[in-house]
Amino acid sequence: MCRWTPSVAHLHPPEPAPDAAASARQRPPPRPGAASFCLARLALLLAAAGAASGACPPGLGHEPLQVLAGGTNCSWTLERHTRSYNHLEGDVRLRRLYSANKFFLCIDKTGKVEGTRRKNYADSLMEIRSVSVGVVAIKSVSTGLYLAMSKKGTLFGSVKYNPSCKFKERIEENGYNTYASLRWKHGGRQMFVSLNGRGKPRRGHKARRRHPSTHFLPMLPS
DSSP: OOOOOOOOGGGSOOOOOOOHHHHHHHSOOOOOOHHHHHHHHHHHHHHHHHHHHOSOOTTOTTOOEEEEETTEEEEEOOOOOOOOOGGGTTOEEEEEEEETTSOEEEEOTTSOEEEEOOTTOGGGEEEEEEEETTEEEEEETTTOOEEEEOTTSOEEEESSOOGGGEEEEEEOTTSOEEEEEEEEEETTEEEEOOBOTTSOBOOGGGOOTTSGGGOEEEEOOO
């Protein structure tokens, strides 16, 4: 097909030749290479997968991912997961509970709880098992009886494990541990495992957290 071009010069005056700077400004930007295109596409796919599942894309560590798509700046940063303490459950320790009054807690075969000054007394070796976070069950290795506390705050050895055998274990500022009944309280106050100055168990409602009679040091068996 033929295209007609007017021969009259004044109808279409010649345009001035563009200078080098103008040509550079009007020149279209270079097209991205194949490698850049693949990286951008991979970033978009990872961002979409993370937004859909709520999980962290593999291999990104703790660095934020920022993607520019369709003129929108999308930022996505890894979040710290909730810390889990489930590994503490079932933890077992063999210890002798040495009180600040210089007695070892023991449970004899009749279920009697008291203190002894004999360091290697068989009934004083305890199996301390974590049943939940901060909660333990204390069992005499030789007698197989569990340390338990009654509703009135009396300590005794229980043949069967039950809710009265659960104690909240807490490390105090002086490095000793206290053991409070998880199930029972007295007037809203916690009741603690306690040995008086003669090695006799005290009623839980008469013991206080800061009193030396409630403080025990878990010692490794020798």
